[in-house]
Amino acid sequence: MTFCPPAHPLTVLIVDDSAFMRASLKHIVGATPGYAVIGEAGDGRAAVEAIRRLRPDIVTLDIDMPVLDGIGVLKAIRPAAGVAPLVVMVSAFTTQGADLTLTALGLGAIDFVPKASEHFKTDLAQVGDLLRSKLATAAAVLTGRDRLPHPPASCTAPARSAAAHPAATHPATPPPAPRPAPARGPADIVVIASSTGGPQTLPEVLRPLCPCPAPVVVAQHIPAMFSRSLASSLAAALGVAVVEAEDGMVLAAGTVHILPGGCNGEIQRLRPGVFAIKLSEGGNAVHRPNADILFRSAALSARRPVAAILSGMGSDGTEGARALAQRGCAVLAQTPESAVIWGMPRAAIDAGVVAEVLDPADLGRRLAMLTGKAP
Structure with missing residues (x-):
């Protein structure tokens, strides 16, 4: 590029x-x-x-x-x-x-x-x-x-x-009007996309969300060795279960699953409300783990998935978010003033697939509400 x-x-x-x-x-x-x-x-x-x-x-x-x-x-x-x-x-x-x-x-x-x-x-x-x-x-x-x-x-x-x-360099104009999300039952899985600025932002998002009643899967653009360290640091900072996902791992409620750097991850439905992760190193995606692949698999496999797109450059997550939005599933995005790089959230907003635009803490609280977590 x-x-x-x-x-x-x-x-x-x-x-x-x-x-x-x-x-x-x-x-x-x-x-x-x-x-x-x-x-x-x-x-x-x-x-x-x-x-x-x-x-x-x-x-x-x-x-x-x-x-x-x-x-x-x-x-x-x-x-x-x-x-x-x-x-x-x-x-x-x-x-x-x-x-x-x-x-x-x-x-x-x-x-x-x-x-x-x-x-x-x-x-x-x-x-x-x-x-x-x-x-x-x-x-x-x-x-x-x-x-x-x-x-x-x-x-x-x-x-x-x-x-x-x-933070003062982000666009001063407000984001487009959010796409309304229909009322639904509690979400059965949460998928999150982040890139540059993600390691700083994830704790703010996850703190009010965790422990989450549904499994959480994160596609963070990061080299392979860093994903395990990221999982360990988040677990220590938040005091909740955070693991580096493994191929075939059954996704657990109350646990955050970080996709390994260099690998794409797809959600697979084992039975109603029970999912596993399938990892692959192939594909032509520029970023691995790739958020579009994760989001699309959630749209196909889960009954009520919800998604969040955090700080990062480019547009990864937008096409996957489109698949979710077409099913009426909520897609949330980070606000410009709170993002190191607003490219990924902005791309999804510009595509008209975002339901709400929130700062990290409010985004986490909204995800908690969507999953039915008790206040």
């Missing part, structure tokens, strides 16, 4: 304790139209000082660093959220690194790029491709272009000052 660069260069601070990696990232960013490296730092304390002094638009941040690690950097700059830059984590892709990266997302980082894993050494070409994609995501937030590719050929969207808060 080709992204239109921002009209004015966005400034980037490179933070990594490896001089080689700093030079490599500096080259990648410098060769990407629309971005300019404003500085670099080799440890966390120097990073905090550079962020406060240079006020970059974007920071690429390592986790494992001397003096102060990446988590410490995020905690140090978080109190000044109104002037904080957007942070993209660029870190080792290990089991421990996955847990720390999810912590970083909870502290305000918007996305992440693996620079190595437990199974392969650093691949700078892959790092470059991923980083350019994440820079485009950050640019979408900073310039208000929350659906990329979005601007016309002139690409004249103004660059946002780093002093503004990301």
